Amino acid sequence: MSPEPFLGDVEHSPVRHHILSVLVENKAGVLARVAGLFARRGFNIYSLAVAPAESHERFSRITIVVDAETAPLEQVFGQLHKLVNVVEISDIAPDDAVEREVLLATIPTDVDNRTSLLDVIGAANASIVDVDAHHVTVMLAATPAGCDALERALEAHPGVELHRTGRVAVPRLGVPTHEPMRSR
Amino acid sequence: MEITGAQALIKSLEHEGVEVVFGLPGGAILPVYDPILDSPIRHILVRHEQGAGHMAEGYALATGRPGVAMVTSGPGATNIVTPIANAHMDSTPLVVVTGQVARAAIGTDAFQECDITGITMGITKHNFLVTSASEIPRAIAAAFHLATTGRPGPVLVDLPKDVAQSTMEWWYPAGVEELDLPGYRPLAGVDxxxxxxxxxxxxxxxxxxxxxxxxxxxxxxxxxxxxxxxxxxxxxxxxxxxxxxxxxxxxxxxxxxxxxxxxxxxxxxxxxxxxxxxxxxxxxxxxxxxxxxxxxxxxxxxxxxxxxxxxxxxxxxxxxxxxxxxxxxxxxxxxxxxxxxxxxxxxxxxxxxYPLTYDPPAEAGPLRPQQVIESIHAASPEGTVVAAGVGQHQMWASQFWRFEEPGTWINSGGAGTMGFGVPAAIGAKVGRPERTVWCIDGDGCFQMTAQELTTARAEGIPIKVAILNNAYLGMVRQWQEMFYEERYSEVYLNADLPDYVKWAEAMGCVGLRARTPDEMRAAIEEANAITDVPVVVDFRTDTSEKVFPMVAAGASNDDIMVHPSQRGRA
Known part of the structure; x- marks a missing residue:
C-alpha cells in the first residue's frame, strides 16, 4: 500500500453517505434488479462498483455508496434483502471504513504545462501509466477525498479526460461490522 | 425418462398440485399447450390475458392456494402485467408462465418479443428466464416456493420457445435445499x-x-x-x-x-x-x-x-x-x-x-347502492363469496356486506385495479365451486373486463354479477363533486349504453334489470335461483349517492366526514 496521498483522509465528502457491501448471486440481470430497486424507491446512489466476489464464481460483490438523506438505511436494508438474488449485506459507516477508488486521467501535455503537471502528479502520489508525445495518462488509487483533490487539481488543465471507478470499502480492522440482516 | 421442456413444465405444475391454469395460447407458448391435452390439469381459456391474471388472483384469494396463469410472449405477457402488479401490491401468491421467443432471437426485436422479466422486475417477488430445459423443474419449484412462503407474491417464469421444444432427462427437486436460492431466507420464529x-x-x-x-x-x-x-x-x-x-x-x-x-x-x-x-x-x-x-x-x-x-x-x-x-x-x-x-x-x-347509514330509497327508485348490497347479503346463502371492482361500489360492499370468514372477500386493495371484479369472481368460483359467488361491480368496472363472462358461460362457471349502475365513474364523480366544485369532467357513462341486459344475453348469461326496490328483490331472488349459467343484474342506482364516512386524501383522520344525516351529533 502506498503512503497516504496529499489531503488524504482529512476532507470528507459533504454528502452524508453510507457504504453497503452487497453479496449477490452472479446471475444475469442482478445488477439491474439492484439498480432498479434504488431507482423506484427513490434512493440515490452516490457511487457503485461491481466485481466478482473474492471467494466464489457464483457470487459478485456490489459496493454501493448511498445518500443517507434519501435512503433511510433500515429501508434500504429491508428492501435490498427482499431481492431473492441478494445473499448478504454488510453496512459500513464512513468513519469505520477503509475506502479506496481508482482514478484514471489522460491530460494533454506540452512544454508549458509539463512541469506543473508532474508536480501535481508527484504531490498526489499518482503514477504515470501511459504516455505519448502529446498526452500523459495518470492513475491514482486513493481515498475518495484523495481522488477528489487530484480531480480538482487536474481540472486546471484544458482537455483532461477523467474516469473514476466508484469506491470499494472494507471495515477498518478492529471495528465490528454491523450484523448482516437476514430477513425479508 | 427423456421428455420435452413443454412436458416438463406441465409435469412440474402437476407436481406442485396445480388443479387449474387460467390462460390463452399463442406462438411462443404453443409447445406447452400440446401436453396440456394429456394432463389432468384443468385449463380455462380466457378471452383476454388480463382476465387470466385476475382469475388466478381470485382463485388464490378464495382458496389460499397459489393461482396459476399461462400466456404467450409479447402482448400476451404485457396484458397480464396489470394482474401481476395487482398481486404484488396485495401479496397474492401467483405463478405466471409466459412464453418467450427462442433464445437465439432474444434481443433481436423478434415478432412478439418483449423483455417481460425486465418489465416485471419491480412488480414480482422474483422472476426467472429459463435458459435450458433441464432447469424447468427447478424454476417451477422455486416459483411456487417463493410465491407461497414469507410474504407471498407473484412470480413469473419466462420460457423461450426452443427451451420448451428441446428435451431433458426428467427430474424434480427433492426439497427446498435443491432450489438454489442462497439469498432467500424467509423469517421464522418470534424474537x-x-x-x-x-x-x-x-x-x-x-x-x-x-x-x-x-x-x-x-x-x-x-x-x-x-x-x-x-x-x-x-x-x-x-x-x-x-x-x-x-x-x-x-x-x-x-x-x-x-x-x-x-x-x-x-x-x-x-x-x-x-x-x-x-x-x-x-x-x-x-x-x-x-x-x-x-x-x-x-x-x-x-x-x-x-x-x-x-x-x-x-x-x-x-x-x-x-x-x-x-x-x-x-x-x-x-x-x-x-x-x-x-x-x-x-x-x-x-x-x-355514527353507525354506517344511508337515506332510505323511494318506492319508485332509483335504488340506493347500499340497499342493493344489504339485500343481496340477506337473500344469499351463508358463506357467499363476494368479489368487487374498484370504486364506490367496492367501498359500499366492504361497508355493508357482513364478512364472517376468511376467503369470502375478493378485492383489489393496493393497486385499485378497475375491472378486477368479474374475472376475480370467476377465479373464486373455480376454486370454491360449492359457494355462491357474487361480483358487486360498478358500471365503469364492468365494461373493462366483462368479456370474461363469455369464458364463464363456456366453462360452466355460474357467477352472479350485480352492476351498481349509476351511469358514472362514481368515485371520481364524488371527488369532483366534493373537491372540484361540481365540475364533472369525463365521468358520465350513460346508464343505457351499453344495454347491459342484452350484453349479458349475448354472452350466454341471464340478464336482468331492476329499477325499484320491488324489482330489486325479485331480481336478486331470480339470480340466486339460477345455478347453471352466469347472471348479470343491472341495478339502476342513485347517481348522487356518495360514500361516507370519508376522510379527504391527505387529511387527518380526526377530520372524518360522517353521513350528512349524522352531522351535528355529539
Missing part, C-alpha cells in the same frame, strides 16, 4: 425479547386497538387472532385487505378503518394508546395524514416482511414474524391489558352515534 416488550406494553395499555391487515389472512391466523382478541377484549379493526379475518358480527369488531372506514374504527385508532398492527403496512388509505395518525399510540408491529417495519410509522416493538406465530406466542404468554370497560364504553357511544 423472545421483543415478545416480552410487547407484553409489557399490552399490560399498561388502557386504549388498545388490534389493527389487522391482510397478512392475517395470508398467514391463516384468524383463529389465533380470535383467541387473542376474545381473551384480551381488545377491539378489532379489519382493513380492506383483512375483511373476513375477524367476524363482522363479533361484539369486538369495529369494522374497516381508513378513508371510508367506520367512525368507530377510525376514531378508536385516533384515540388509542396502543396499536397492535398485525400483517398490515400503514397504507395511506388507512393512515390519512401520517403525522396525524393515531398520535397518542405506541405501536407493536407484527409483519413477516422486515421492510414494512418502520417504513411509514415507527414501531416501539417490532415482531418480525408471521402473524399466526406472533399472535400464538402472545396468546401463550397470556399478555393482556387490564380492564378495558372505560375504553369500550367510549367506543360504544361512537358506534351508537
Amino acid at each position: 423472545e425479547a421483543a415478545l416480552e416488550r410487547a407484553a409489557a406494553l399490552l399490560a399498561t395499555s388502557e386504549r388498545p386497538v388490534l389493527y389487522v391487515g391482510g397478512g392475517v389472512l395470508k398467514a391463516r391466523a384468524h383463529e389465533q387472532l380470535r383467541a387473542f382478541a376474545e381473551r384480551t377484549r381488545i377491539p378489532v379493526v379489519t382493513t380492506l385487505m383483512a375483511r373476513g379475518a375477524f367476524p363482522d358480527s363479533h361484539e369486538l369488531a369495529l369494522g374497516m378503518p381508513g378513508m371510508h372506514g367506520t367512525y368507530a374504527a377510525v376514531t378508536a385508532i385516533q384515540r388509542a394508546d396502543l396499536l397492535i398492527a398485525v400483517g398490515t403496512r400503514f397504507d395511506d388509505r388507512v393512515t390519512g395524514r401520517v403525522s396525524a395518525f393515531a398520535p397518542g399510540a405506541k405501536v407493536i408491529h407484527v409483519d413477516i416482511d422486515a421492510a414494512e417495519i418502520n417504513k411509514i410509522r415507527h414501531a416501539e416493538v417490532a415482531l418480525r414474524a408471521d402473524a399466526a406465530g406472533a399472535l400464538g406466542a402472545l396468546e401463550e404468554m397470556g399478555a393482556a391489558p387490564a380492564n378495558l370497560d372505560v375504553w369500550w364504553k367510549e367506543i360504544r357511544t361512537w358506534q351508537e352515534s
Whole structure:
C-alpha cells in the first residue's frame, strides 16, 4: 500500500453517505434488479462498483455508496434483502471504513504545462501509466477525498479526460461490522 | 425418462398440485399447450390475458392456494402485467408462465418479443428466464416456493420457445435445499425479547386497538387472532385487505378503518394508546395524514416482511414474524391489558352515534347502492363469496356486506385495479365451486373486463354479477363533486349504453334489470335461483349517492366526514 496521498483522509465528502457491501448471486440481470430497486424507491446512489466476489464464481460483490438523506438505511436494508438474488449485506459507516477508488486521467501535455503537471502528479502520489508525445495518462488509487483533490487539481488543465471507478470499502480492522440482516 | 421442456413444465405444475391454469395460447407458448391435452390439469381459456391474471388472483384469494396463469410472449405477457402488479401490491401468491421467443432471437426485436422479466422486475417477488430445459423443474419449484412462503407474491417464469421444444432427462427437486436460492431466507420464529416488550406494553395499555391487515389472512391466523382478541377484549379493526379475518358480527369488531372506514374504527385508532398492527403496512388509505395518525399510540408491529417495519410509522416493538406465530406466542404468554370497560364504553357511544347509514330509497327508485348490497347479503346463502371492482361500489360492499370468514372477500386493495371484479369472481368460483359467488361491480368496472363472462358461460362457471349502475365513474364523480366544485369532467357513462341486459344475453348469461326496490328483490331472488349459467343484474342506482364516512386524501383522520344525516351529533 502506498503512503497516504496529499489531503488524504482529512476532507470528507459533504454528502452524508453510507457504504453497503452487497453479496449477490452472479446471475444475469442482478445488477439491474439492484439498480432498479434504488431507482423506484427513490434512493440515490452516490457511487457503485461491481466485481466478482473474492471467494466464489457464483457470487459478485456490489459496493454501493448511498445518500443517507434519501435512503433511510433500515429501508434500504429491508428492501435490498427482499431481492431473492441478494445473499448478504454488510453496512459500513464512513468513519469505520477503509475506502479506496481508482482514478484514471489522460491530460494533454506540452512544454508549458509539463512541469506543473508532474508536480501535481508527484504531490498526489499518482503514477504515470501511459504516455505519448502529446498526452500523459495518470492513475491514482486513493481515498475518495484523495481522488477528489487530484480531480480538482487536474481540472486546471484544458482537455483532461477523467474516469473514476466508484469506491470499494472494507471495515477498518478492529471495528465490528454491523450484523448482516437476514430477513425479508 | 427423456421428455420435452413443454412436458416438463406441465409435469412440474402437476407436481406442485396445480388443479387449474387460467390462460390463452399463442406462438411462443404453443409447445406447452400440446401436453396440456394429456394432463389432468384443468385449463380455462380466457378471452383476454388480463382476465387470466385476475382469475388466478381470485382463485388464490378464495382458496389460499397459489393461482396459476399461462400466456404467450409479447402482448400476451404485457396484458397480464396489470394482474401481476395487482398481486404484488396485495401479496397474492401467483405463478405466471409466459412464453418467450427462442433464445437465439432474444434481443433481436423478434415478432412478439418483449423483455417481460425486465418489465416485471419491480412488480414480482422474483422472476426467472429459463435458459435450458433441464432447469424447468427447478424454476417451477422455486416459483411456487417463493410465491407461497414469507410474504407471498407473484412470480413469473419466462420460457423461450426452443427451451420448451428441446428435451431433458426428467427430474424434480427433492426439497427446498435443491432450489438454489442462497439469498432467500424467509423469517421464522418470534424474537423472545421483543415478545416480552410487547407484553409489557399490552399490560399498561388502557386504549388498545388490534389493527389487522391482510397478512392475517395470508398467514391463516384468524383463529389465533380470535383467541387473542376474545381473551384480551381488545377491539378489532379489519382493513380492506383483512375483511373476513375477524367476524363482522363479533361484539369486538369495529369494522374497516381508513378513508371510508367506520367512525368507530377510525376514531378508536385516533384515540388509542396502543396499536397492535398485525400483517398490515400503514397504507395511506388507512393512515390519512401520517403525522396525524393515531398520535397518542405506541405501536407493536407484527409483519413477516422486515421492510414494512418502520417504513411509514415507527414501531416501539417490532415482531418480525408471521402473524399466526406472533399472535400464538402472545396468546401463550397470556399478555393482556387490564380492564378495558372505560375504553369500550367510549367506543360504544361512537358506534351508537355514527353507525354506517344511508337515506332510505323511494318506492319508485332509483335504488340506493347500499340497499342493493344489504339485500343481496340477506337473500344469499351463508358463506357467499363476494368479489368487487374498484370504486364506490367496492367501498359500499366492504361497508355493508357482513364478512364472517376468511376467503369470502375478493378485492383489489393496493393497486385499485378497475375491472378486477368479474374475472376475480370467476377465479373464486373455480376454486370454491360449492359457494355462491357474487361480483358487486360498478358500471365503469364492468365494461373493462366483462368479456370474461363469455369464458364463464363456456366453462360452466355460474357467477352472479350485480352492476351498481349509476351511469358514472362514481368515485371520481364524488371527488369532483366534493373537491372540484361540481365540475364533472369525463365521468358520465350513460346508464343505457351499453344495454347491459342484452350484453349479458349475448354472452350466454341471464340478464336482468331492476329499477325499484320491488324489482330489486325479485331480481336478486331470480339470480340466486339460477345455478347453471352466469347472471348479470343491472341495478339502476342513485347517481348522487356518495360514500361516507370519508376522510379527504391527505387529511387527518380526526377530520372524518360522517353521513350528512349524522352531522351535528355529539
